[in-house]
Amino acid sequence: MEFVIKISQFLLSLSLLIVLHELGHFIPAKLFKTRVEKFYLFFDVKFSLFKKKIGDTVYGIGWLPLGGYVKISGMIDESMDKEQMEKPPEPWEFRSKPSWQRLIIMLGGVFVNFLLALIIYIVAAFAYGDTDISADSIKDGYLIDNPLLTDLGFQTGDDIVMVGTAKIVNVSDVRTNIIGAETVTIKRDGAEQTIALPVDFLGQLSTSQDRRLFERRIPFMIGNVPDSSQNSKAGLKPKDIILSVNGDKLRYSDQVVSKLKTVKGETVTVEVLRDKETITKTLQIDDEGRFGVIAGSFPTLFAELGYFDIVRKEYTFGESFGVGYAKFTDQITGYFGQLKLIFSPSTGAYKGVGGFKAIFDIFPSTWSWEYFWGITAFLSIMLGVLNLLPIPALDGGHVMFLLYEMISGKKPSDKFMEYAQTVGFFILIALVLFANGNDVFKAIFN
Known part of the structure; x- marks a missing residue:
């Protein structure tokens, strides 16, 4: 479907x-x-x-x-x-x-x-206004789980302050400005530092097996439990959030994943948040250190739980002309900038050029007119x-x-x-x- x-x-x-x-x-x-x-x-x-x-x-x-x-x-x-x-x-x-x-x-x-x-x-x-996530509301930095980024010196928990010369106000600003950027300024342990990106960063990212960039740290939410899972009868439900494993409080998904690697093949006790109530479950961890579930994401619920702040803006009919025109010109300018990088062999950006499959992949698997x-x-x-x-x-x-x-x-x-x-x-x-x-x-x- x-x-x-x-x-x-x-x-x-x-x-x-x-x-x-x-x-x-x-x-x-x-x-x-x-x-x-x-x-x-x-x-x-x-x-x-x-x-x-x-x-x-x-x-x-x-x-x-x-x-x-x-x-x-x-x-x-x-x-x-x-x-x-x-x-x-x-x-x-x-x-x-x-x-x-x-x-x-x-x-x-x-x-x-x-x-x-x-x-x-x-x-x-x-019709829709703008919905984004405030960068200032990201409390414990971003998830850095791509070897390309860790090799450059990024770490999970880093706050992204600037990409190139652009100050990051909302989370979407990171991806918007990363194309063509030469540096990324981060804040770590209260101090700012600048990390230089290689000239062929886009080329390396395009050919990397892991093309994730700077992602929000979110809790470990259950999206679906396949019938083939070892925990299919454990009573887990979609939108359940893992709070702890064997008594260790774990706020983020990456913390849960790290913990599970230490208890491969074992039976563990977990605390689960469900509809604002905490319940306890006994789950089996497979030999690869997994619950055997498909992770989920529900930003609105995460915002309600205090993981970040969702910023919503609505515009009058008159205001929408200025906002729409600004987005239009930004997209044209950005796309011409991408073409410039693609035709510059040293950037390796040409490796990221895609055809019909690449276009097909950008459409979501659920229907959303927006x-x-x-x-x-x-x-x-x-x-x-x-x-x-x-x-x-x-x-x-x-x-x-x-x-x-x-x-x-x-x-x-x-x-x-x-x-x-x-x-x-x-x-x-x-x-x-x-x-x-x-x-x-x-x-x-x-």
Whole structure:
């Protein structure tokens, strides 16, 4: 069921982004009386799942969910329709239109991507507000359980004060600012110290078997007890919180995990918090030092128990415009920063580039419209920025040649555009193979 929920969100988000992106090309093309021969969601290699011709345009759904396209008459694109291009230009063709109209048509898709993201952030700010965890309320520091971080000198219990030059106000600020940061300032035993991150920190993190960063320390909560567990008949329930093992008070999950390693294969007495009451249970620890349960997380309950403070902000309709715009610009700036790192080999950030599986994995296994729209907004920005890259097979490549034409007054020949489109297509295929190859590599070796 979890897979069905994730794949449903993935396909819905992808389909929405593709259709709206292509509408960004389709609408100005129609406004400038340019013929659009095809409008497709997904690619129709050899055959279509659905198609219907209305007027001059065939609307359809392909079977290959790797994107979508509009085929505009008289335009050298991925269809490489050389036969049409060899005929004299018709007034309804793309190549017959003024350069400024062609530029608007080509930028339409990216414009819609950015506009969609902006609208989502504004509406989400008004509908959901913001929910975060106050960094100052983290009493006993963060959990540091990744060998990459411990080798750099981080320890469980460290407070994260700054990441790079950004002061950490809320917990989400840590992940937001870690990309591209050169240092992390921590507070340990009341004293601040700065830990330098290696240039290829992102590359090392991407290829590490453990890609956890700085996590909140939370109590050991029972999420589920499988029937195969040695403690399936012990009477444990979801949301039970382990308070002690054999009389040792244990506030955090990492403390419980450490304690269990010392009592492998033994029977222990534990105190459990359930609905504000403390009860005692006798549990069996397996030979690997585990309860045989699936851990759970319930931030609202943790906040009620004093582990941290949840900060909620609500915005008026007017305020949501400013908040949404700020999130929109921050995401665009951040994504361009990520691209800069990816194209800098020394950072190793290219190792973290992912394909469709990476996108699929960011969707939660439970349906949440708040998360769905947040992810969709981010993907819309990602799609818009990527399409601006000056690669001939992408919108940015066409824009690059159109700007050259408008500045120089010279239009590149059709033959040159065909060659450029072919080169761009192979570059694009190489990038897709690289990104999805990274997914496969991580799945096999990590």
